[in-house]
Amino acid sequence: MSDTPSSRKRTEIDVSRILFEHYAGTEAPCVVVFCGIHGNEKAGIKAVQRMMPFLKKGMLKGSLYVLTGNIPALINDQRFIDMDLNRVWSRNMTSLNAAKQKRISENRDRKEILGIISDIRKQVLGPLYFIDVHTTSAASIPFITIDDALINRRFTKVFPVPVVLGIEEYLHGALLSFINQMGFVSLGFEAGRHDDEQAVCNAESFLYLVLDVAKIAVLEERTLALHKERLQRLTLGRRHFYEVIYRYGIQEGEQFTMRPGFRNFQPVKKGRELAESNGKVIRAGKDRVIFMPLYQQQGEDGFFFVRRIPSWVLGLSALFRLLRLDAVLAWLPGVSWIDGEKQGLRVDLKTASFMAKSVFHFLGYREVVEDEDHLLVYNRERIARKERYPLRYSRP
Numbered sequence: 001m002s003d004t005p006s007s008r009k010r011t012e013i014d015v016s017r018i019l020f021e022h023y024a025g026t027e028a029p030c031v032v033v034f035c036g037i038h039g040n041e042k043a044g045i046k047a048v049q050r051m052m053p054f055l056k057k058g059m060l061k062g063s064l065y066v067l068t069g070n071i072p073a074l075i076n077d078q079r080f081i082d083m084d085l086n087r088v089w090s091r092n093m094t095s096l097n098a099a100k101q102k103r104i105s106e107n108r109d110r111k112e113i114l115g116i117i118s119d120i121r122k123q124v125l126g127p128l129y130f131i132d133v134h135t136t137s138a139a140s141i142p143f144i145t146i147d148d149a150l151i152n153r154r155f156t157k158v159f160p161v162p163v164v165l166g167i168e169e170y171l172h173g174a175l176l177s178f179i180n181q182m183g184f185v186s187l188g189f190e191a192g193r194h195d196d197e198q199a200v201c202n203a204e205s206f207l208y209l210v211l212d213v214a215k216i217a218v219l220e221e222r223t224l225a226l227h228k229e230r231l232q233r234l235t236l237g238r239r240h241f242y243e244v245i246y247r248y249g250i251q252e253g254e255q256f257t258m259r260p261g262f263r264n265f266q267p268v269k270k271g272r273e274l275a276e277s278n279g280k281v282i283r284a285g286k287d288r289v290i291f292m293p294l295y296q297q298q299g300e301d302g303f304f305f306v307r308r309i310p311s312w313v314l315g316l317s318a319l320f321r322l323l324r325l326d327a328v329l330a331w332l333p334g335v336s337w338i339d340g341e342k343q344g345l346r347v348d349l350k351t352a353s354f355m356a357k358s359v360f361h362f363l364g365y366r367e368v369v370e371d372e373d374h375l376l377v378y379n380r381e382r383i384a385r386k387e388r389y390p391l392r393y394s395r396p
């Protein structure tokens with residue numbers, strides 16, 4: 001079937017830029033929720049619409065803003081119009097000339113969202129949390145994605161869903177990475193498969209738990225238990241931290257088809273047929289865990305592999321980061337700080353070829369940019385506004 005906008009049914013959901021806003025004062029905690037950054041992913045909007053009677057009761061103790069993402073794409077029920085709105089937040093986009101920017105539909109959404117974020121930042125001095133709700137084209141249990149910073153790990157570990165970190169190394173220009181670079185807690189919540197009713201329920205439950213953990217609203221014990229159980233039932237045995245270790249990127253003009261039936265977090269054996277590219281079969285080179293297999297027309301990520309991170313590695317890497325042991329790296333031959341703010345390291349591959357990527361990951365350096373002779377690695381810890389956030393969150 002053709003995938004043109006006209007062949008799809010137009011949406012009947014609310015696509016105002018601001019779906020809900022409540023301001024509780026400068027010092028109060030604040031949650032900002034994005035829904036529909038991808039226009040074919042409406043679970044977040046539907047979930048918030050269901051929550052509206054509760055939100056409008058006037059019982060919120062903290063601030064809450066719910067924003068829509070790609071409005072023209074939401075209306076047309078497609079992922080994006082000209083450019084993926086979750087890939088336009090890098091510096092390269094702002095460097096496009098004005099005429100070129102104007103021709104890109106998503107640029108308008110980007111500018112409006114940017115303006116609102118900047119207003120919120122001026123009004124809020126308390127802890128600020130950004131939540132970006134998505135769905136996937138494959139069947140999936142609900143999960144969280146984060147950039148690997150300790151403030152993100154601390155906040156997300158109390159929720160009863162798996163947490164996947166390190167995706168920022170593979171996706172450039174994502175909204176959450178952009179916000180993370182400002183030093184704020186930001187997470188993506190993948191609620192389930194695009195048109196699955198369960199995804200709406202999952203998004204609703206997760207957002208209620210967020211309101212509780214971030215101290216935006218006090219929920220009744222019974223309500224809290226219901227939402228917690230709803231997620232727990234689906235994620236049993238998968239409530240761990242994972243890291244992305246591989247991305248299959250689809251090239252322009254490539255004919256890519258995923259083999260049917262793969263689910264998120266599904267283990268696959270070495271040699272298993274995964275997809276077909278220009279008539280050639282792609283197989284798993286080792287035993288792997290598959291993540292976000294692509295089952296839709298638009299999108300450049302064919303599939304990913306993830307790997308579970310043992311809890312001792314998580315604990316030890318947190319300790320090393322708190323002690324700022326990464327400073328030692330800069331003493332090594334061929335390694336130096338990129339700038340005075342120490343947000344990143346430049347590694348000369350001729351003199352420091354012994355340095356493995358995993359060492360940098362361990363110390364909080366993700367988003368590795370390589371050229372022939374150098375590796376540029378960026379850190380999220382030194383820019384995190386740690387003083388704004390609690391050291392511990394109570395479980396919902």
Ligand SMILES: [Zn+2]
Pocket residue numbers: 037038041134135
């Ligand atoms: Zn999405």
